[in-house]
Amino acid sequence: MTTSDPAARPAPRNRLLAALPPEDLARLWPLLEPVEFAARQILHAPEEPIRAVHFPESGYVSRLAPMEDGDSAEIGLVGPEGLVGLAILLGADRDGFELLVQSPGTALRMEAGAFRDALDRIPSLRPILNRYALAHFEQVARTGACNGRHHVDQRLARWLLMAHDRVEGDSFPMTHEFLSMMLGVRRAGITVAAGTLQKAGLIRYERGRMEITDRPGLEAVSCECYGTARRAYDRLLGPPGAARKPFWR
Amino acid sequence: MTTSDPAARPAPRNRLLAALPPEDLARLWPLLEPVEFAARQILHAPEEPIRAVHFPESGYVSRLAPMEDGDSAEIGLVGPEGLVGLAILLGADRDGFELLVQSPGTALRMEAGAFRDALDRIPSLRPILNRYALAHFEQVARTGACNGRHHVDQRLARWLLMAHDRVEGDSFPMTHEFLSMMLGVRRAGITVAAGTLQKAGLIRYERGRMEITDRPGLEAVSCECYGTARRAYDRLLGPPGAARKPFWR
């Protein structure tokens, strides 16, 4: 009943689900189970079978490449604009990365088997997800080009913008320690770079909380990689609805 | 006649085409046009519609991310194991990268429209190409993680191994200048790093020609990123046929 009656269903906050024709979304809905993400939760580990895919509705998730020396390099971000579990879409049962919840939130979860069936049964599903896969690929490729070519300040600005795109509001939990792991630099390096951004009036932070106070300014000091990747999403998934600001709607 | 008679057709040297069932390959064959790659030829430019896809049979192609400062960062390599034109597979008509021939060779070319039709008509095609897309994604993501975390020596070794995988024989044209662009470092930095590798007896070079003299040794000094990406290809595309060495068969 409720599951097949579109009126009983709130509009999905996930950008991919929202892009589906209502009737196809209605067919998918019964297979989606709302779940909570906890911070630091591992959605899937490198080289291990992926049990389920997730459509985030709030919060965001990092794609991490495990390195020999034990720590991990972040090479991509997934939030309410995306899908966690692209390997399944592309016909594999695993991939080489860790997908780790960075900012807690909620998601719609779907068993891998059900997802595979749905891809065959619901023809509108694969095209939109394929285009998301390409957009995410562009993001990851850009991140890679950005690493090593651009300075810490620029990359920090870029990372903050990407995170800002994926959360609600201008203020969110964030430590220097965490940022240093994300960017693969020393914690002290973040302290310096963040200090510069703060002195310039672009951000404000204190003890585990970061606030974006001048987004256009931040975009100006960030490298071009931010804009390039963001435009890729908009080009491939369509502009994020009407005049609304959030990235994922 | 010849186009539909499998016996009249040589086995394809492209790993993806070789993985197709013979009858499906026979259906695809008439649409494939053998072409020559010239060095420095641009197969498609960033943000411009992709006219045709290419299945390389020899030589290799770089995926380059254009940077604001004018030069480009290499973030992936495609050779006879792959396909140039993944954006079409994923439902777009363009992407944000330049695909540039680095080592001349030959390829089988297919018009974008014909390729889209074939994806619908020949059911075995999409699955194998999707898995390739994932493997290439893993390569690109690894390259990104590798940039900035690993030293020039290691990255140089890695790049030489990747190139070696995609050419025939142990000796191929290669200049320090070129390598410096690929790795995003100074030309002088390559001279030093290559000198180290040569002194260690792993490679030999002179005036535009590079020879791999100790492949296992090179693998040992390279970072883990080489092995990780290579295993991803083998896992997703099946081991490269029997006891034969080349990467793409």
Add this chain to the structure above:
DNA sequence: CGCCGTCTGTTCGCTACCGCACTTCCGGTC
């Protein structure tokens, strides 16, 4: 209240790599 763990600020010496420039060497070409 005092304690402790987390977060941030800052310093020190060090290394890898940069930007730039100059030289040498080699292979062709006229």
Add this chain to the structure above:
DNA sequence: GACCGGAAGTGCGGTAGCGAACAGACGGCG
């Protein structure tokens, strides 16, 4: 044989970011 252009070797000063360490500040908790 003289010349030229591309390729490789080398040196110089400069700097971004490293690794390690220490100190202050805040906040939660017993």
